[in-house]
Amino acid sequence: MSKDQSTRNILDRIVGTSVSFNGLLIPASALTSTLSRYVDNLVVWNDHQTYKVSLVGSAVLVRFSAHYFLLCTNHQLRGCRMEDVSLLGRDGQQLVTSSGVRHFNDESNPHYRDLAAFEFTEPCQEHPDLKERFFDFREVPPAALNTDIICAVVAGFPSKDQKYELEEKNHIGRLKRIILCELEQASYNPALLCLRTNSPLDFDPDGMSGGSAFVVQVVGREVRAYFAGVVVTGGRDRFHIIKAGDIKRFLSGLVQARSAP
Incomplete structure (x- = not known):
């Protein structure tokens, strides 16, 4: 399955649904851009x-x-x-x-x-x-079953994607990467949250450390989004996150x- 198809499958689960986020209702079409803006x-x-x-x-x-x-x-x-x-x-x-x-x-x-x-x-x-x-930052994600967690949204600025053109143009071109992930149960450290990318990344993730992670999950009859933590390590197929509760x-x-x- 292609990366685009994986993204569509996830968004199809919440299409037509507004996601509750810090007291606001966010349409599914604006979800990734909203959760990656911080x-x-x-x-x-x-x-x-x-x-x-x-x-x-x-x-x-x-x-x-x-x-x-x-x-x-x-x-x-x-x-x-x-x-x-x-x-x-x-x-x-x-x-x-x-x-x-x-x-x-x-x-x-x-x-x-x-x-x-x-x-x-x-x-x-x-x-x-x-x-x-x-x-x-008001609250941490409540405990949830894996089946209630729809996706996670990781965002950051990989080093090789940034245009550092100070010598000739006095210009910095900034490029943000937004990655949809799923919760991964296995982790080399149980204190860290492990998120698996939907498909291996086609870019070098170096520089994603310090990036943001938000989780989208079902709570009762609502779909809600929460701050999940900060990226501490990452590779082409998974990220490890310092959890929001510890932060x-x-x-x-x-x-x-x-x-x-």
């Missing part, structure tokens, strides 16, 4: 006259408890200065840096330590137009620490 390039500022920025993979933007965070993985940041992690403006000209970085500290699972959050709350107050790029626990700790006297 991923962005992970951009690092360079102190260089020509090569002003580096693209080091993908990142997820979330709003949690009135705070704005950029989520990514630590392994994407090797060799980078944390204070130089930035958001690139829609016009491709403006760079906005974060107001601090926090790391997940859980010695029981090394994959949790690969999660990093950069806070953009203060920059979002100064640049209100940034806020619309952040997903309002929520991580962010809750950050917010509580910020509000502590």
Whole structure:
């Protein structure tokens, strides 16, 4: 079965159905574009006259408890200065840096330590137009039978797909990949969610780390979509995801620490 046919088969299951997503009803025709809009390039500022920025993979933007965070993985940041992690403006000209970085500290699972959050709350107050790029993270997916899970939507920016033309054109061409997946029961680490692609990818997924994952599932008589987590590793036929529940626990700790006297 071709990739296009697999996509059509999944969407056929919900055609004519609106998907509930954070209190809104999303038509099936707009589902993948809606669920993939909260991923962005992970951009690092360079102190260089020509090569002003580096693209080091993908990142997820979330709003949690009135705070704005950029989520990514630590392994994407090797060799980078944390204070130089930035958001690139829609016009491709403006760079906005974060107001601090926090790391997940859980010695029981090394994959949790690969999660990093950069806070953009203060920059979002100064640049209100940034806020619309952040997903309002309210709840995690409820437990469900495999038969109730329709699909997952993974999105990110593979490195080889990005046009990095700073020397001659002072231009960055950004290309987002959106991949439909199914839940895979087997995983090398039970703490991570494993998603299997509907067919092997025909592109190099390097750079998808830090990308977003959303799940579409049946809850009662409704079809609902939820934030499922952040891509931590990936290949041509599957992705492993840091689960939304662990991310929520991580962010809750950050917010509580910020509000502590």
